Amino acid sequence: MDILGREFYQGEDVVAIAKATIGKYIYTIIDDIPTAAMIIECEAYSYKEKGCHAYGAKKTKRNAAMFEEGGVSYVYLCYGIHEMFNIVTNRGGYAEAILVRAIKPIVGEDIMKSRRGSPSYNGPGKVTQALGIHRSHNNMPLFIGNTIWLTEGKNIADANILESPRIGIDYAAEDALLPWRFTLKS
DNA sequence: GCAATGATTTACT
DNA sequence: GTAAATCATTGCC
Numbered sequence: 001m002d003i004l005g006r007e008f009y010q011g012e013d014v015v016a017i018a019k020a021t022i023g024k025y026i027y028t029i030i031d032d033i034p035t036a037a038m039i040i041e042c043e044a045y046s047y048k049e050k051g052c053h054a055y056g057a058k059k060t061k062r063n064a065a066m067f068e069e070g071g072v073s074y075v076y077l078c079y080g081i082h083e084m085f086n087i088v089t090n091r092g093g094y095a096e097a098i099l100v101r102a103i104k105p106i107v108g109e110d111i112m113k114s115r116r117g118s119p120s121y122n123g124p125g126k127v128t129q130a131l132g133i134h135r136s137h138n139n140m141p142l143f144i145g146n147t148i149w150l151t152e153g154k155n156i157a158d159a160n161i162l163e164s165p166r167i168g169i170d171y172a173a174e175d176a177l178l179p180w181r182f183t184l185k186s
Numbered sequence: 187g188c189a190a191t192g193a194t195t196t197a198c199t
Numbered sequence: 200g201t202a203a204a205t206c207a208t209t210g211c212c
Contacts, residue, residue, distance in 0.1 A: 043193075051193065062208055080206030082194050099193055125194055135207095168193055 001027075002152040006143045009070030014089045014096035018044035019163075019182050021087065021098055023156035025106065028148050030132035033111055037131065038153055040184040041102035041122065043166045045086070047095035051172035054095035065139040066095040073148060075128070075138040082125030085133050087142060087150075101167075101181070103127050160185045 004024065011017050027036045045052040053063040053076075065074040066088050074086035074097050086097040102122040105112050112130035113119050121130050128134070133148065142149050163179040170176055 045193070053193075060209070077207055079192060079194050079204080081204070084193065086193085101193090123194070166193075171192080
C-alpha cells in the first residue's frame with residue numbers, strides 16, 4: 001500500500017496538511033494486533049498560536065517531539081486520563097502538529113470496540129484508545145510502515161471537508177477562533 | 187519540592 | 200448544561 005512519505009509531512013503549511021489528512025488511512029500494529037481506520041476529523045496546531053503546547057516556540061520535555069522533523073508522532077497525556085495522538089509536520093524546529101480527533105474503523109473494529117468498551121471513536125482520547133496508541137509511541141516515525149503509519153486513503157473533494165473553530169482550547173483566546181479544524185462531511 | 191492546570195470523557199441534574 | 204475524575208508536566212518558590 002502507499003505509505004505516505006516524509007515529504008507529505010514536511011510542508012510548511014500545517015493547515016493545508018491537516019486538510020489533506022482528512023480521508024487518509026491510519027494503520028497501527030500494536031500488541032501484534034493490526035487495525036486500520038480512516039481519519040475523518042483533525043485539527044492543526046502551530047507554535048504561532050496559543051492553543052499549541054509549543055506556543056512561542058518554547059521547547060519543553062513534553063513537546064520535544066513537535067520540534068522534530070515532520071513525519072513523527074507526538075503522543076501525550078492530558079487531564080491525567082487521556083492520551084492524544086498528533087502528527088508532527090514542517091521541518092525541524094518549527095513545532096507544528098496535527099491532532100487526530102476522530103476516525104472511522106476499517107480493519108479490526110471489533111478489536112477497537114473491545115479496547116474502548118464502547119463503539120464510538122469521535123474524540124481524541126477515544127481514537128488513541130481504539131488504535132492502541134499510548135505514550136510509549138511518542139516520537140515515532142510514521143513514514144516507515146512500522147507500528148504506526150498513514151496511507152493515501154480516499155481522495156476527498158474540498159467540498160466535502162468542513163472547516164470550523166477548534167474545540168477545547170478556550171484559554172487560547174482569539175486563537176481559539178481560528179478555523180483550523182477539519183471534518184469530513186458525512 | 188509543591189501547587190496549578192489541561193488539545194477530554196463520562197455521568198449526572 | 201454542568202461537574203467530577205485524575206496525573207504528568209510545568210512553573211515558581
